[in-house]
Structure formats: C-alpha cells, structure tokens
Amino acid sequence: MKRTNLTAGLPLVLLLALVFFVAREVLGSLEIINYYWQLILDQSLIITTAAIGLSIIYGFAGQFSLGHAAFFGLGAYTAGLISKLWGHGNYGVFLLSLVAGAALAGAVAFLIGLPILRLRSDYLGIATMGFGIIVKVLMDNSNKWITATGGATGMTGVPQIAKFPVIFSVFLLAVLLARNLRLSSFGRAWTAVREDEVAADAMGVDPTRVKTLAFVLGCALAGVAGALYAHRYPIVHPSSFDFLKSFDFLIIVVLGGLGSMSGTIVTGVGWVFLLEVLRAVLGQSFLDFRGVIYALTLVLVVILRPKGLLSGMEWQALIPRRVPEGNPPAKGETPNVSA
Amino acid sequence: MSVLEVRNLTKNFGGLHAVSDFNLTMEEGELVGLIGPNGAGKTTVFNLITQMIPPTSGSVIFQGGDLARLKPFQVCRSGIARTFQNIRLFKDVTVLDNVRTSFGTRPGYGLLGAALHLKGYSRAEAELTAKSRDILEVLGLLDKQYELAGSLPYGQQRRLEIARALGTGPKLLLLDEPAAGMNPSEVGGLVQLVLSIKARFGLTVLLIEHQMGLVMNLCERIVVMDFGEVIAGGTPVEIQGNPKVLEAYLGRAVA
Numbered sequence: 001m002k003r004t005n006l007t008a009g010l011p012l013v014l015l016l017a018l019v020f021f022v023a024r025e026v027l028g029s030l031e032i033i034n035y036y037w038q039l040i041l042d043q044s045l046i047i048t049t050a051a052i053g054l055s056i057i058y059g060f061a062g063q064f065s066l067g068h069a070a071f072f073g074l075g076a077y078t079a080g081l082i083s084k085l086w087g088h089g090n091y092g093v094f095l096l097s098l099v100a101g102a103a104l105a106g107a108v109a110f111l112i113g114l115p116i117l118r119l120r121s122d123y124l125g126i127a128t129m130g131f132g133i134i135v136k137v138l139m140d141n142s143n144k145w146i147t148a149t150g151g152a153t154g155m156t157g158v159p160q161i162a163k164f165p166v167i168f169s170v171f172l173l174a175v176l177l178a179r180n181l182r183l184s185s186f187g188r189a190w191t192a193v194r195e196d197e198v199a200a201d202a203m204g205v206d207p208t209r210v211k212t213l214a215f216v217l218g219c220a221l222a223g224v225a226g227a228l229y230a231h232r233y234p235i236v237h238p239s240s241f242d243f244l245k246s247f248d249f250l251i252i253v254v255l256g257g258l259g260s261m262s263g264t265i266v267t268g269v270g271w272v273f274l275l276e277v278l279r280a281v282l283g284q285s286f287l288d289f290r291g292v293i294y295a296l297t298l299v300l301v302v303i304l305r306p307k308g309l310l311s312g313m314e315w316q317a318l319i320p321r322r323v324p325e326g327n328p329p330a331k332g333e334t335p336n337v338s339a
Numbered sequence: 340m341s342v343l344e345v346r347n348l349t350k351n352f353g354g355l356h357a358v359s360d361f362n363l364t365m366e367e368g369e370l371v372g373l374i375g376p377n378g379a380g381k382t383t384v385f386n387l388i389t390q391m392i393p394p395t396s397g398s399v400i401f402q403g404g405d406l407a408r409l410k411p412f413q414v415c416r417s418g419i420a421r422t423f424q425n426i427r428l429f430k431d432v433t434v435l436d437n438v439r440t441s442f443g444t445r446p447g448y449g450l451l452g453a454a455l456h457l458k459g460y461s462r463a464e465a466e467l468t469a470k471s472r473d474i475l476e477v478l479g480l481l482d483k484q485y486e487l488a489g490s491l492p493y494g495q496q497r498r499l500e501i502a503r504a505l506g507t508g509p510k511l512l513l514l515d516e517p518a519a520g521m522n523p524s525e526v527g528g529l530v531q532l533v534l535s536i537k538a539r540f541g542l543t544v545l546l547i548e549h550q551m552g553l554v555m556n557l558c559e560r561i562v563v564m565d566f567g568e569v570i571a572g573g574t575p576v577e578i579q580g581n582p583k584v585l586e587a588y589l590g591r592a593v594a
Contacts, residue, residue, distance in 0.1 A: 180453060180454050180456050181454060184460065185439075185440075186450065188440040188443060189440065191431070195429035196427050199429070200412075200429075202389060202391065202420075203504070203506075204412050204415035204507050206410075259431070312431065321485055322485055
C-alpha cells in the first residue's frame with residue numbers, strides 16, 4: 001500500500017522556522033535586535049512554550065487548570081537549583097536540568113491528576129488553584145529547607161546560559177510535539193473528551209487515561225519553559241509564579257481561541273510583545289494603566305471574536321483539516337471493521 | 340452461545356423502579372426492537388447494558404463474559420457500540436474525525452510513535468483513515484467528511500452517530516431511536532440502511548424506536564416495556580395483536 005503522506009505541510013513549517021532563526025541571527029549580529037528586544041523575544045517564546053502546554057490541557061482536552069504558573073515555577077526552581085548548585089555554567093548540566101524541570105512538573109501533575117481526573121466536571125480547576133497557592137507559599141518559605149532558593153527574596157545566581165538558539169529549539173519542539181499528538185489518535189481522544197466525555201467513554205476512549213496524559217504533558221511543557229526562564233532571567237522570584245500569573249496563560253489560550261494551537265502561538269507571542277510595546281510607548285504610566293489595558297483588550301476581543309481570535313482555525317500547514325487520500329481498498333472488499 | 344444475555348436486570352432510582360427484572364436473550368445476527376411509551380425505561384436498559392449506570396441487581400452477559408465491573412469504554416472495546424437518543428456527536432470535530440476517533444482508540448502505535456510520527460504511525464493512520472472513509476461511504480456521508488459534525492442537518496447527524504458507533508468495530512449495535520426527528524422518506528432509507536450495515540458488518544442489533552412503521556418493518560422480534568417492566572414479546576404480528584400492548588402503547592391508532 002502506498003504510504004499516505006500525512007505530514008505534507010511540515011517542510012513549510014520547518015522552512016519558515018529556519019528563515020525566522022537565520023533572520024534573527026543576522027538582525028542580532030547587526031544589533032538591529034538589541035539586548036532589550038532579544039530579552040522580550042526570548043520571553044515571548046518561553047511563555048508561549050508554557051502556553052502550548054495549557055493549550056493541550058484546556059484547549060485540546062478541555063480540562064480547566066488554574067495552576068499553570070505553579071508548574072512553570074516548579075520547573076524554574078528545579079532546573080535553577082540544579083544549575084546553581086552543581087552546574088556552574090556547564091551546558092550539559094543545563095540541558096539535564098531542563099529535563100529535570102519538565103519531569104518534576106510532569107510527575108507532580110500526575111500525582112494531582114490521578115485522583116481528580118477520574119471525576120467529570122471542573123474539579124481540576126479548584127484543585128489546581130489550591131495547588132498554585134500552596135506552591136507559592138512553599139516557594140516563599142523554601143529557604144528554610146534549601147538556603148540556595150532564597151525564599152521570598154527570590155533566587156539569584158543561576159547561570160544565565162539559555163540563549164536564543166536553545167529557547168527557540170525548545171519552543172519549536174513543543175510546537176511539533178503538540179502538533180504531532182494533535183494529529184494522532186491521542187489528539188482525537190482529547191478533543192472527544194472535551195466535546196462530550198460520556199460519548200467518548202461510550203466510544204471506547206478511556207477518559208481518565210486521556211485526561212491524565214494531557215495534564216501531565218501540558219504541565220511538563222510548563223516545567224521545561226520554567227527551566228528555560230530560570231536560565232534567562234537573573235532572578236527567579238515566587239511572585240513570578242503566583243495565581244495571577246496562571247491567569248496570563250489562561251488569557252493567552254482563551255484569547256487565541258480554545259482548541260486552536262495556531263491561536264495560542266499567535267496570542268502568546270503577541271501578548272508578551274503587546275505588553276512591552278505598551279510599556280515602551282507609555283513609559284511609567286504603563287504600570288498605572290496596565291490593569292485597564294488588560295481589561296480593555298479582553299473586552300474588545302470578547303466583543304469582536306467571542307470565541308477567541310483564531311477559534312476553530314488552524315494554520316493548515318501546521319494542522320491540516322484535510323487528510324490526504326491513501327489507496328482506497330479494492331472495490332467490493334468489505335472493510336475489516338473489527339481490526 | 341447467545342450474543343447477549345440479560346438476566347433479571349433491575350434499576351431503582353430511589354423509590355422509582357426504572358427497570359424491573361428485565362430479561363433478554365439475543366442470538367447472533369438477530370434484530371430485536373425494544374418499544375414502549377415514553378419513560379418506560381428503554382434507554383435505561385441501554386445505559387445498564389453498556390454499564391454507563393450500575394444496575395441495582397441482575398447481570399449482563401456478553402459473548403459469555405459478565406460485563407459487571409467493566410467501565411463503559413471497556414464494554415465498548417469488548418464489542419458493544421451504541422448511539423444516543425439525544426445526539427451526542429463531537430460537534431466541533433470533522434465528520435471524518437468523529438469516526439476516526441472511535442476507530443483509533445487502540446491504533447497500534449504508542450505515544451512515542453504519535454509524538455514522532457514514526458513509520459507505524461503513518462501506516463496505522465492511513466489504514467484507519469481509509470476504513471473510516473469506507474464507513475462514511477456506506478452511510479452516505481463521505482462528501483461531508485470535512486464538515487463539522489455539529490453543522491450537519493439532523494438526519495445526517497443521526498447517520499453519523501451510527502457511523503461513529505460502527506467505527507468501534509462492534510458485534511452488538513444498540514440503536515437508540517435512530518429515526519427520531521426524521522421525515523417519512525428518511526425513515527424509509529433508514530430501514531434499508533440498518534439492514535445493509537447489519538449484513539455487511541455481521542451485526543446483532545437491538546433497536547429502540549417510536550416509529551411503529553420502522554419497527555414493524557425491520558424487527559424480527561419485539562420486546563415491549565411499560566413502567567420498567569417487560570409486558571410482552573414476540574413477532575411484529577403477535578405484538579400488534581396483543582391487547583396488553585395495545586392498551587399500554589399502541590392504542591387505537593394502530594388497531
């Protein structure tokens with residue numbers, strides 16, 4: 001049988017990623033992208049990587065989580081500590097700490113998800129909100145057990161070795177991972193549970209397993225993003241991972257359009273840049289008007305595109321709706337349905 | 340061996356006896372109708388067979404195995420598929436992916452294969468996509484494959500429910516009012532459709548229906564329920580002449 005080419009758009013995606021990467025390198029070496037804007041670009045990619053995680057949890061699988069920043073923070077503290085205590089700028093240890101950050105966030109998500117995701121409805125939102133608050137308190141007091149974390153004053157001294165290439169690579173890997181899973185039976189099971197859990201169950205989808213997988217994967221992505229964050233910004237501070245920060249991720253995913261990964265990427269990058277542009281234009285008054293701007297943006301989008309900017313839409317090269325034809329079975333042949 | 344054996348199935352909701360002492364044996368290839376007035380407990384029987392609600396007492400034996408303690412998805416994987424009276428499609432998902440969802444719950448590749456789109460993934464996806472399209476073709480929905488399920492007209496949504504159920508590869512198909520809301524010409528088409536998929540996929544079919552014409556034309560055997568109890572059973576002709584049934588359900592309109 002001829003192999004059906006299910007990844008037709010992928011070369012275009014990778015080509016564009018390469019063009020973007022090279023363009024950044026050129027502009028960066030010409031100092032057109034200066035230190036400040038590079039910081040913002042890196043932040044936007046880190047935030048978007050974590051947001052893709054929430055997009056899997058909430059957008060794809062429909063599980064409402066209010067603790068995404070806590071998992072982001074878990075990754076940041078885990079990786080930061082490893083690098084600070086044992087790495088001292090060693091790149092291998094840094095890469096290892098990225099894995100550790102993702103793994104710890106994923107493992108904690110598994111422990112939280114295990115009892116809660118058996119239930120239908122929105123218990124996950126309540127549980128993750130509580131978890132987020134607990135994590136913040138633990139971070140504030142963490143110096144009582146591990147001095148190096150700095151407790152409420154924040155952790156400094158993590159080697160700042162996460163540069164654009166590695167941040168962009170992790171971002172790209174996250175996009176491709178989410179895309180590939182979205183286009184598999186796992187992705188279809190996620191959307192089925194989101195659309196109608198009872199019907200999905202009746203059609204042979206194991207809802208608990210599917211939801212747990214989405215939650216663990218999504219939180220692991222938040223963890224790896226947090227790990228990058230710790231190696232890019234000199235201070236890892238508990239207030240960067242509090243309850244309100246979880247809302248930032250939620251806003252990105254909802255504004256982008258629930259279930260649309262393209263939407264999450266566009267809004268994730270756009271959101272970080274919008275805030276920075278406003279900060280540059282408005283200067284000091286930005287801080288005063290920040291809340292107003294957040295609210296206005298939300299109100300505008302909700303009025304103009306109530307289901308999000310790109311709801312129901314995907315960049316077709318990334319996530320195609322159409323599935324290429326394979327060789328159809330010979331005429332008259334009964335498909336073996338029970339296979 | 341019987342395909343399905345339901346013994347003394349009982350479900351009480353508090354003081355309400357939704358289903359009392361329900362017994363049913365189905366042989367391979369049978370097409371049985373389950374009828375009765377609204378609230379007679381027909382859909383509850385479906386929910387009990389598929390273990391979507393736990394029975395108060397009684398047992399469901401499918402192909403020799405007791406279904407008690409199985410979860411709904413396990414019941415489905417063991418070979419029982421159902422449709423829903425109040426259509427429960429994955430609305431924001433394409434018609435094709437509705438069927439591919441039920442087809443691919445055990446696709447033959449793992450998480451790693453899916454994450455990296457390995458060779459096994461491509462092969463399995465191509466195969467299950469082709470099979471899903473075959474089912475859509477049988478149900479006359481192939482030209483709608485990229486439309487969202489929620490945007491289809493009512494009658495087509497009912498057919499997609501059947502297509503999705505077929506995707507799970509069932510031995511026993513439970514149809515819950517497949518003709519509800521259909522016009523007479525669509526109902527005529529449905530009779531042909533049920534007969535053809537039954538033959539083609541080697542199904543045993545249990546069908547809940549309100550449209551008497553459909554049931555009488557289609558079913559070899561009919562079970563009549565009222566107030567949670569089986570009040571009669573037999574061939575369509577026997578049922579039509581049964582005074583208890585006439586009294587409970589059919590009334591003078593059919594007599």
